Amino acid sequence: MIPEIGHFALILALFFSLCLAVVPLIGYWQKNPTLLYTARPLTFLMSFFVLVSFLVLAFAFMTDDFSVMYVSQNSNSHLPIWYKFSAIWGGHEGSLLLWVLILSGWSSAVALKIHTLPKDVGPVVLSVLGIVSLGFLSFMLFTSSPFVRLMPEIPTDGRDLNPLLQDIGLIIHPPMLYMGYVGFSVAFAFAIAALITGNLNSSWARWTRPWTSLSWAFLTLGITLGSWWAYYELGWGGWWFWDPVENASFMPWLAGTALVHSLAVTEKRGVFKSWTVLLAIFTFSLSLLGTFLVRSGVLTSVHAFAADPTRGIYILALLIVLIGGSLLLYGFRAGQVRGSATFGMTGREAWLLLNNILLTVLTLTVLLGTLYPLIFEVLGLGRISVGAPYFNTVFSPIALLLIVFMAVGPLSKWHKTKASVLLKACLFAALLSIVLAGAVSYVNSLGSLAWLTLSVAFWAVLLTFKDWFDKVSAGTKGIIPRARQLPRNYYGMMLAHLGMVVTLIGILLVSTSSYESTLKLSPGESVSFAGYEFHFDGISHVEGPNYIADSGEISVSKQGRFVTLLTPEKRFYSASRQVMTEAGLDAGFTRDLYVSLGEKLEGDAWSVRIYVKAFVRWIWLGGLMMMCGGLLSALDKRYSTKVRGNNA
Amino acid sequence: MHAIRKKRLITIAVILFILSAALGLVMYALQQNINLFYSPTQIASGEAPVNTTIRAGGMVVVGSVHRNSDTLDVTFDVTDFKHNVRIQYRGILPDLFREGQGIVAQGKLMNNGIFRASQVLAKHDEKYMPPEVSDALKEAQKKTTTKPSTSDF
Amino acid sequence: MRKWVLFLPLIVFIGLGIVLYKQLGANPEYMPSALIGKPVPDFTLVTLQADKVLDQSSLPKSAYLLNFWATWCPTCEEEHAYLNQLANQGVPIVGIDYKDDQKKAQQWLSIKSNPYQLVLMDELGKFGVDMGVTGAPETFIVNTKGIIVYRYQGAMDDVVWQKIKGYLQ
Numbered sequence: 001m002i003p004e005i006g007h008f009a010l011i012l013a014l015f016f017s018l019c020l021a022v023v024p025l026i027g028y029w030q031k032n033p034t035l036l037y038t039a040r041p042l043t044f045l046m047s048f049f050v051l052v053s054f055l056v057l058a059f060a061f062m063t064d065d066f067s068v069m070y071v072s073q074n075s076n077s078h079l080p081i082w083y084k085f086s087a088i089w090g091g092h093e094g095s096l097l098l099w100v101l102i103l104s105g106w107s108s109a110v111a112l113k114i115h116t117l118p119k120d121v122g123p124v125v126l127s128v129l130g131i132v133s134l135g136f137l138s139f140m141l142f143t144s145s146p147f148v149r150l151m152p153e154i155p156t157d158g159r160d161l162n163p164l165l166q167d168i169g170l171i172i173h174p175p176m177l178y179m180g181y182v183g184f185s186v187a188f189a190f191a192i193a194a195l196i197t198g199n200l201n202s203s204w205a206r207w208t209r210p211w212t213s214l215s216w217a218f219l220t221l222g223i224t225l226g227s228w229w230a231y232y233e234l235g236w237g238g239w240w241f242w243d244p245v246e247n248a249s250f251m252p253w254l255a256g257t258a259l260v261h262s263l264a265v266t267e268k269r270g271v272f273k274s275w276t277v278l279l280a281i282f283t284f285s286l287s288l289l290g291t292f293l294v295r296s297g298v299l300t301s302v303h304a305f306a307a308d309p310t311r312g313i314y315i316l317a318l319l320i321v322l323i324g325g326s327l328l329l330y331g332f333r334a335g336q337v338r339g340s341a342t343f344g345m346t347g348r349e350a351w352l353l354l355n356n357i358l359l360t361v362l363t364l365t366v367l368l369g370t371l372y373p374l375i376f377e378v379l380g381l382g383r384i385s386v387g388a389p390y391f392n393t394v395f396s397p398i399a400l401l402l403i404v405f406m407a408v409g410p411l412s413k414w415h416k417t418k419a420s421v422l423l424k425a426c427l428f429a430a431l432l433s434i435v436l437a438g439a440v441s442y443v444n445s446l447g448s449l450a451w452l453t454l455s456v457a458f459w460a461v462l463l464t465f466k467d468w469f470d471k472v473s474a475g476t477k478g479i480i481p482r483a484r485q486l487p488r489n490y491y492g493m494m495l496a497h498l499g500m501v502v503t504l505i506g507i508l509l510v511s512t513s514s515y516e517s518t519l520k521l522s523p524g525e526s527v528s529f530a531g532y533e534f535h536f537d538g539i540s541h542v543e544g545p546n547y548i549a550d551s552g553e554i555s556v557s558k559q560g561r562f563v564t565l566l567t568p569e570k571r572f573y574s575a576s577r578q579v580m581t582e583a584g585l586d587a588g589f590t591r592d593l594y595v596s597l598g599e600k601l602e603g604d605a606w607s608v609r610i611y612v613k614a615f616v617r618w619i620w621l622g623g624l625m626m627m628c629g630g631l632l633s634a635l636d637k638r639y640s641t642k643v644r645g646n647n648a
Numbered sequence: 649m650h651a652i653r654k655k656r657l658i659t660i661a662v663i664l665f666i667l668s669a670a671l672g673l674v675m676y677a678l679q680q681n682i683n684l685f686y687s688p689t690q691i692a693s694g695e696a697p698v699n700t701t702i703r704a705g706g707m708v709v710v711g712s713v714h715r716n717s718d719t720l721d722v723t724f725d726v727t728d729f730k731h732n733v734r735i736q737y738r739g740i741l742p743d744l745f746r747e748g749q750g751i752v753a754q755g756k757l758m759n760n761g762i763f764r765a766s767q768v769l770a771k772h773d774e775k776y777m778p779p780e781v782s783d784a785l786k787e788a789q790k791k792t793t794t795k796p797s798t799s800d801f
Numbered sequence: 802m803r804k805w806v807l808f809l810p811l812i813v814f815i816g817l818g819i820v821l822y823k824q825l826g827a828n829p830e831y832m833p834s835a836l837i838g839k840p841v842p843d844f845t846l847v848t849l850q851a852d853k854v855l856d857q858s859s860l861p862k863s864a865y866l867l868n869f870w871a872t873w874c875p876t877c878e879e880e881h882a883y884l885n886q887l888a889n890q891g892v893p894i895v896g897i898d899y900k901d902d903q904k905k906a907q908q909w910l911s912i913k914s915n916p917y918q919l920v921l922m923d924e925l926g927k928f929g930v931d932m933g934v935t936g937a938p939e940t941f942i943v944n945t946k947g948i949i950v951y952r953y954q955g956a957m958d959d960v961v962w963q964k965i966k967g968y969l970q
Binding site: 274278281282285292316319320323324327328330331334335371374375378 | 804807808810811814815817818820821822823
């Protein structure tokens with residue numbers, strides 16, 4: 001009985017989202033304030049029922065209700081309780097419900113803040129979000145309801161959650177990723193509302209900015225977690241695979257990064273308006289496209305959900321209506337908004353324009369690489385795959401260039417900067433960083449590519465701190481009061497930029513100074529590797545709650561001193577009948593020790609993979625810094641105080 | 649007016665420059681890094697180029713997997729039920745690699761017709777499995793169910 | 802000129818939409834059988850129910866489905882209800898009990914009801930090898946001339962059937 005309540009709640013949510021998608025818009029065109037007012041309560045009603053159905057599904061998982069097909073396919077009575085909870089989004093239907101839940105969460109947040117917006121804009125924004133919800137709720141109800149029952153033959157136990165997903169990283173990774181993905185729907189809704197109402201001024205950019213920064217921060221965290229998870233869970237020691245599903249989350253991130261920056265220009269200077277609107281549409285479209293690619297099965301990937309053409313058709317139709325519709329609207333309405341202010345070629349606008357061009361180009365190259373196999377096949381040229389080397393070749397130089405300019409932008413002033421001043425600062429920093437990087441690469445005998453990359457990293461750090469120092473040392477007050485006066489927005493930017501550099505250094509060092517080896521080891525044998533001694537103590541049999549495993553014990557020592565004991569496992573999950581490799585790893589600030597078991601060879605021997613990964617943690621540390629930077633910017637006082645003042 | 653026009657021209661020139669540079673880079677990288685997929689039949693009939701990185705795939709022929717006892721070298725055959733191709737690989741095969749399962753290998757076809765793989769990818773489809781696997785799994789499952797898990801942490 | 806530029810994103814997107822649409826139907830793992838266009842290979846197999854030895858000549862003269870199944874195969878369990886439905890619609894189905902235990906298979910059919918006109922046992926999987934079968938369930942469509950015209954790997958369901966039933970003639 002209870003699962004039917006969940007299904008019924010979904011139907012109610014669909015009904016309210018339909019009302020939300022229609023009524024306030026009619027109210028807007030008829031200038032009827034009563035109809036406009038319905039937007040807020042309708043949003044809350046819709047969100048409430050989505051929440052109810054989510055809780056019902058959660059309840060079904062917690063109580064092992066295997067009469068629900070989705071539960072029986074993704075859970076098992078032996079599954080630990082926290083994985084039962086994360087199993088809610090372990091499959092297609094449930095992760096879609098999570099998607100919708102988060103969308104309604106964002107919608108409700110906008111509804112709570114609606115008083116900060118003009119009376120006719122707020123309801124239109126909510127209405128646009130209602131249209132998106134309507135699309136996804138109907139998709140879920142018509143093609144993939146999580147509440148379908150298995151009657152009358154109820155399975156005695158479930159098929160278990162995919163072992164790859166039975167992991168702490170996967171409990172939090174999808175919700176964070178979706179928070180980011182879906183959060184861009186708010187920027188999208190603001191953009192569409194601006195096109196509909198024609199209300200496109202710099203206050204529009206100011207309303208949109210905190211939402212965008214916040215979503216960007218979540219997406220950054222989501223991607224970071226995903227990379228970290230892939231690193232320790234897939235057993236290959238890689239942290240990024242350029243897999244279509246990874247690209248699907250990375251493209252909105254790149255576009256979102258461009259959006260965060262162009263919104264700043266639009267807010268401060270009133271230029272690039274129609275570009276910023278297009279970027280907002282583009283960013284959310286990429287989120288939708290990502291959802292499509294993951295779920296339709298047009299691209300095959302390690303992460304992809306089972307292919308189902310009906311679902312593919314539906315979500316493609318949804319994509320065409322939402323994206324095509326907004327681009328059509330853009331074509332008709334964007335001509336009316338023109339930036340009035342001009343900008344100088346050395347002003348900050350120009351640097352941010354450059355940032356936008358580079359980020360857009362990056363997004364397009366990733367998009368092209370991801371979709372190229374599809375285009376190739378549609379043209380009948382054969383079946384191909386585009387490998388990671390393509391992405392590395394194209395991505396690295398453009399990204400490096402982006403980081404070079406990233407440091408210059410903040411130094412310059414709005415509208416116009418004296419070129420000579422800028423040049424002097426840059427020249428000094430360039431010389432210093434090249435020398436420093438040269439020294440570091442020489443001492444550690446790194447190649448010239450590393451030298452170049454390190455120079456860029458040092459350059460970015462130097463200029464970032466120089467800018468800060470210039471700002472706090474100007475004026476009569478002391479450094480500390482001045483530093484405290486700088487807005488959070490500024491520190492957010494600083495932190496995000498530094499995070500970018502930390503990630504860059506991590507990527508560089510992990511790819512140049514890591515060691516890996518695949519070899520055959522028998523118990524009692526040991527191997528010397530990258531200054532460490534790995535001794536294979538033996539294999540023991542371990543039983544987990546829903547798996548059995550061979551657990552290897554490898555003790556690591558350095559120059560005779562014991563460092564750590566690594567316990568990589570080869571697990572066999574009985575309910576889903578899958579074999580999984582659990583790596584044994586010892587994390588460190590400057591290096592990770594990583595061991596994973598391959599296969600059992602004859603006798604007691606095993607094939608073993610050993611890695612010493614230099615500075616790999618820095619990649620994710622940088623990601624976390626970027627996320628904190630995004631959060632800090634979103635929490636800038638200006639957004640809450642000024643906007644309220646506007647309305648009063 | 650003149651200054652604005654000049655500025656616009658410079659902007660467009662910069663954009664075009666970056667775009668064309670990126671496009672050149674993309675073309676170059678695509679030429680280097682596209683891996684065409686060939687079936688065993690295509691390889692057997694000589695359609696596949698030699699000494700070029702390509703992908704080959706098919707079902708692993710049951711009983712064809714041979715390991716070298718000293719090194720991590722392994723050879724196996726894949727088939728599309730018309731023709732077989734022998735694949736040579738050094739390293740650890742993925743967890744999902746099994747006889748009778750579909751795999752995709754990336755590597756180069758050598759002059760002697762053997763495919764030297766640098767990477768082996770296995771696909772997993774739980775809805776479809778060969779009986780040997782099912783048996784082995786049943787065996788293992790029996791072990792776990794007769795011995796109820798000792799701890800429920 | 803200006804106006805036209807603003808529609809450019811839309812035009813690019815429509816092109817992309819077409820590519821995605823075309824690719825939707827294509828199954829990246831489609832695996833044609835080498836036997837398509839050829840007759841069913843020779844065999845002598847024992848029936849599941851009556852222990853009679855049969856060969857080629859016992860196969861239906863009309864078009865029919867040749868379904869490989871087994872009790873060890875969880876997906877076959879899923880598929881079974883749909884096969885019953887097909888049988889009720891009058892679709893002739895020949896079952897090959899693939900690498901299985903006779904007792905278990907008999908029991909399975911008596912519990913779940915029998916959709917098959919004829920069930921043959923391929924205990925050792927020899928016939929399966931001849932047919933190029935790699936697992937279960939697998940379904941072949943054989944036409945009135947006894948020629949194999951289609952092969953499907955995985956569970957048969959309504960969606961699949963609607964797409965491939967045209968081959969059955």
